[in-house]
Amino acid sequence: METRAFGVVGEEELERLAGPAASPRARRDVTLALLASGLCPRRYLRNVEVVGLEGQARLLKARVGVAGVGGLGGTVVELLARAGVGELVLVDQDVASEDNLNRQVLVTTAALGRPKVELATARVAEVNPAVSVRPNRVRGDRQTFTELFRGVDVAVDALDNVTGRLALQEATRALGVPLVHGAIAGLTGQVTTVFPQDPGLEVLYGMGGGLHDPAAGGYADGPGGGTRPGEAPPPGSLSATAALVASAQAQEVLKLVTGTGRPLRGRLLVLDSLSPYAAIVDL
Numbered sequence: 030m031e032t033r034a035f036g037v038v039g040e041e042e043l044e045r046l047a048g049p050a051a052s053p054r055a056r057r058d059v060t061l062a063l064l065a066s067g068l069c070p071r072r073y074l075r076n077v078e079v080v081g082l083e084g085q086a087r088l089l090k091a092r093v094g095v096a097g098v099g100g101l102g103g104t105v106v107e108l109l110a111r112a113g114v115g116e117l118v119l120v121d122q123d124v125a126s127e128d129n130l131n132r133q134v135l136v137t138t139a140a141l142g143r144p145k146v147e148l149a150t151a152r153v154a155e156v157n158p159a160v161s162v163r164p165n166r167v168r169g170d171r172q173t174f175t176e177l178f179r180g181v182d183v184a185v186d187a188l189d190n191v192t193g194r195l196a197l198q199e200a201t202r203a204l205g206v207p208l209v210h211g212a213i214a215g216l217t218g219q220v221t222t223v224f225p226q227d228p229g230l231e232v233l234y235g236m237g238g239g240l241h242d243p244a245a246g247g248y249a250d251g252p253g254g255g256t257r258p259g260e261a262p263p264p265g266s267l268s269a270t271a272a273l274v275a276s277a278q279a280q281e282v283l284k285l286v287t288g289t290g291r292p293l294r295g296r297l298l299v300l301d302s303l304s305p306y307a308a309i310v311d312l
Contacts, residue, residue: 035082036068043070056159057089057115064089072157073113084287085113089159091286092116094178095185096169096197098145099123100266101211102187103135104275105282109160110153112283116161117153119146120177122168132268169193174200183282186210187275191234198223198230207285207292211278213266216303218274221312222281222292232312233297273300 047059060070064082073085080088091114095102098121106117123145129136135148146164153162165177169188174197178184184201186208188194194210201208201223208223210230223229277298284290297310 034067035077037074038063038068038070040070040072043072053115053159053161057161060113060159061086061089076112080283080287080289084289087287088113088283089115091183092118092181093183093185093282093286094118094120094174094181095187096120096174096193097187097189098135098149099129099187099189100132100268100271101213101275101278102185103133103145103149104272105185105187105279106149106153107134107156108276108279109282110156112279113157114160114282114286116163117149118163118165118177118181119149120165120167120169120174121145121149122166132266132271134272169197171196171199175203178204178206181206183285184208185278185282186230187278191230194230195234201225202229207294209278209281209285211274213270213274215266216270216301218270218277218300220274220277220281220293220298220300221296222285222294224294227295228312270302273302 043059047056051059063070064086067082069077069082069085076088077085093109093114093116095105095117098106098119102121106119109117125136125140125143125145125148127141130138135145135152140148144166146166150162150164153160167173178200181204184197184206186194186197188197198208202225205225207225208229209220210223211220212218281292284292293309295312297312299308299310301307
C-alpha cells in the first residue's frame with residue numbers, strides 16, 4: 030500500500046477553508062498554511078511527489094513575468110497556473126485573431142478580437158483561482174519591462190521579434206533575474222535560460238543569427254530579417270511546435286523556482302521535429 034509523509038486535502042475542503050469569495054492571495058495563504066502543517070491540496074499532489082511540500086510552497090510564493098501571451102506564452106501561462114505559481118505578470122498588446130487559432134491555446138473562435146492578456150486572466154481564474162494575474166496590454170520595451178517585471182523571480186521570453194527580446198533581456202539584467210528564452214519557426218524551436226551575468230541572446234542574435242535551423246545547416250533571419258526574426262522556411266509554426274517549446278520553457282521556470290534539477294544555463298536546447306533532431310549546444 031502506498032504511504033505518504035503528508036496528508037491530502039480535497040478541493041472542497043480547501044474551498045471551505047478559504048471561503049467562496051476569497052481572493053487569490055487569501056487562497057494562497059490558506060494553501061501555504063496547509064503545506065506548512067504537512068497537508069497537501071490534492072490539486073498539487075503530483076507536484077509534491079516531485080518537488081516536495083517546500084517546493085510547492087516556493088511555487089505559490091513565486092512571481093513570474095511572461096512577455097508575450099501567444100503561441101508560446103499562452104501555453105506557458107496555462108502550465109504555470111496549473112503548477113501553482115502564485116503570481117503571473119503578463120505583457121502583450123495584441124488581440125486574438127483567426128491566424129492564432131491553429132496553435133494558441135487561449136484563443137477560441139468566441140474570443141476573436143479580445144485582448145490576449147484578458148483571455149489569459151480569465152483562463153487562469155478557471156484553472157487555478159489561487160493564482161493572481163497582473164495583465165498589461167502594452168507593447169514591451171526596456172523601460173516598460175523594467176517597471177512591470179520589478180519583483181519577479183523569473184521572466185519568460187515568449188515574444189516573436191528580436192528587438193523585443195533584446196529589450197527584455199536588458200530589463201532582466203537590470204533587475205537581476207533569470208530570463209527563460211524560447212523561439213519557434215516551422216517545425217524547429219530553441220530554449221535557453223540566461224542569468225543576468227551570463228552571455229545571452231546576443232550570442233544567438235548579435236552576429237546576424239536567428240533561430241537555429243539544423244535542417245538548413247545554419248541560422249535563419251537575424252535582427253534585421255523582418256518582423257519575425259528567427260523564422261525559417263517554411264514560415265509560421267504548428268501547434269505541436271509551440272507546445273513543445275513552451276513546455277520546455279515552463280519546465281525551466283519550475284526548476285528555477287523550486288531549485289530542482291539543472292537549468293539550461295549557458296546551454297541552448299535545439300529542437301527540429303522535421304528531422305527529427307535534438308541537441309544541447311554550449312553557448
